[in-house]
Amino acid sequence: MTVLLFILGVLFVAVGIAVSIALHEVGHLVPAKAFKVRVTQYMIGFGPTIFSRRRGETEYGVKALPLGGYVSMVGMYPPNAADETDGTVRSSSTGMFQQLATDARSAAAEQLQPGDENRVFYNLPIWKRIIVMLGGPFMNLVIGVVLFAVLLMGFGTAQSTTTLSEVNQCVITSDQAAQGQTECTDADPAAPAYQAGLLPGDTITEFNGSPVTSWEDLSSRIRDAAGQSVPITYMRDGVEHDTVITPLLTERPVAGDDGAPAVDDAGNPVTQEVGFIGVAASTELVRQPGSEVLPAVGENLSSIAGVILNLPQRVVDVAQAAFSSEERDPNGPMSVVGVGRIAGEISSMEEVPVESRVATLVGLVASVNLALFVFNLIPLLPLDGGHVAGALWEGLRRRVAKLFKRPDPGHFDLAKMLPLTYAVAILLMGMSALLIYADIVKPVSLFN
Known part of the structure; x- marks a missing residue:
């Protein structure tokens, strides 16, 4: 019975996180379509496609690695005027980093179809681009607030x-x-x-x-x-x-x-x-009144922000604990494996009333959503916050140019940031691998 309860707890949180990821991408999808951007793909997961179905101009599907999701929109990278000739993109440099940018622009240009001129992402007004990119984190925030309302007002503390x-x-x-x-x-x-x-x-x-x-x-x-x-x-x-x-x-x-x-x-x-x-x-x-929901959310967000601000040191601490006899910090970062393990432990505690166990699992999923909200606001590509920062920088450049009566500098070319994007992506994958390893060999246990 204990094993079955453990599995049910893991499944509860796994489904909750999967639904949260799907809704995060819906947060990007809905405003993008509302602003007439052509969306080619809405995918949950990465890697090989397990299942997909095309509806209109968008392919909806599920991929093999359930580690996130993405929405693919045409025109994420603006063309470089120096490289553009008669609507085609050619290479202007043989440098490695420049070539990365050129290849990205070429791939983006190949997606374009006749009539897409006014449907590309980079041609949206800056405020619309920000809304599209913040739609995902905002959805996680809404989920977190709703789940905290269910937790506090429905179950209680x-x-x-x-x-x-x-x-x-x-x-x-x-x-x-x-x-x-x-x-x-x-x-x-x-x-x-x-x-x-x-x-x-x-x-x-x-x-x-x-x-x-x-x-x-x-x-x-x-x-x-x-x-x-x-x-x-x-x-x-x-x-x-x-x-x-x-x-x-x-x-x-x-x-x-x-x-x-x-x-x-x-x-x-x-x-x-x-x-x-x-x-x-x-x-x-x-049970708590509705007035307690937002303060509880704010307290949780503050705690998560503190962890993320000290993330490098926290990750170092996890690495030291994983490869030594040191104990893991229960307030430190953990992977989905660790979250699943905690969920299983909670669910299998038969001496605790069922209502209390379900309430704790709901709170766990709520906290994961708030963590996704804060993490995705980090102003680094490929995170949503990086795209927002790029749009804000473009707007600032244009305002400064207009103030000093200089020529419009045009779109900020995110393709030039691809080396940094790849570096951040590699670091994130390395951090994820480390946390998963630590959660297997030195798991955090809240119920010793």
């Missing part, structure tokens, strides 16, 4: 409740835990909650004579009541019970802003002396 999920039998100090102790010994003092007779499943309703409103409220009052014997009321199987508990003053780890244990400059755990009774809270999904 996991929040701690005043129902106990765990009651410790003894108190294990931070130093003992750091030394690897996980089991109670006769020398360890009994945990106050266990000593007071509390059991997993009990719901705390009152503490020191006052109603308990939330887990945060209860935790705060326990921390402040160290050494004091206070009455506590709890519900067990629908019956109300009373007992007395004495929170123990003990050193507990301090949580950082990210929820992980905080460490000082020397890397040692930061602790503080607080009241402690030795319990853990159960969680439940609480």
Whole structure:
């Protein structure tokens, strides 16, 4: 059963990513056709074509390698006036880089048909070209927002409740835990909650004579009541019970802003002396209002942008972990293989309610879409952001020329950027290969 659930989780995310890629390309396709650009191909995947069907002037299909997709439009590269003679393109240089540009223009020119003069991409106004290129990332943003709305408003977010999920039998100090102790010994003092007779499943309703409103409220009052014997009321199987508990003053780890244990400059755990009774809270999904959707999306985008801004160092860290005994950073980049593995782990956790597992998978697909949105905005070819940057540069050149009453410099020739495009493409493929390898030999596991 566990294996089947693992496979279902992987399939859920795989289908979600495939649909996201397809809709990303639809985001390019629809405005391109709306602006009368002739679109020759709409393909999901790369490599050999598995299936395709022509509808009108466009071939729609699926290719063998499901690593992305593309929309092919005529006139992506403008002709070079110096190379153009009677409508044909000839080589003006024998240099390797210049030849790359010439070959690209020649291939683009071969796609042209009579009547395409006003249907080529490069002849669109700059604002229309930007809309076409941003259509794909925008679609991923819309998918991410919709899925976050489903997640927060439909399923809810996991929040701690005043129902106990765990009651410790003894108190294990931070130093003992750091030394690897996980089991109670006769020398360890009994945990106050266990000593007071509390059991997993009990719901705390009152503490020191006052109603308990939330887990945060209860935790705060326990921390402040160290050494004091206070009455506590709890519900067990629908019956109300009373007992007395004495929170123990003990050193507990301090949580950082990210929820992980905080460490000082020397890397040692930061602790503080607080009241402690030795319990853990159960969680439940609480639906959120629509006003929480955009802030959650913004927080996720900010986190993704931080990863991408530090991507070179993050990739180096992944490489070091993959080829050494170092642990992977769970907040670092991962490939679709890693995402699929995480999805499988989530799906196979039978002790977690089905609703919570499905909610987590939905959130995972939403985060992947937001990552695609941010990544595709990087202003480097062959990414969408590179095409946008080229269009903006062309517009800037023309405005400057007009301001200083110089001749119109014409279209910005993206074909001249092909060497950089190929270099970026090679780097992206190398990074993808590294991440896939790391996700196989040193996978990130969020549920150790």
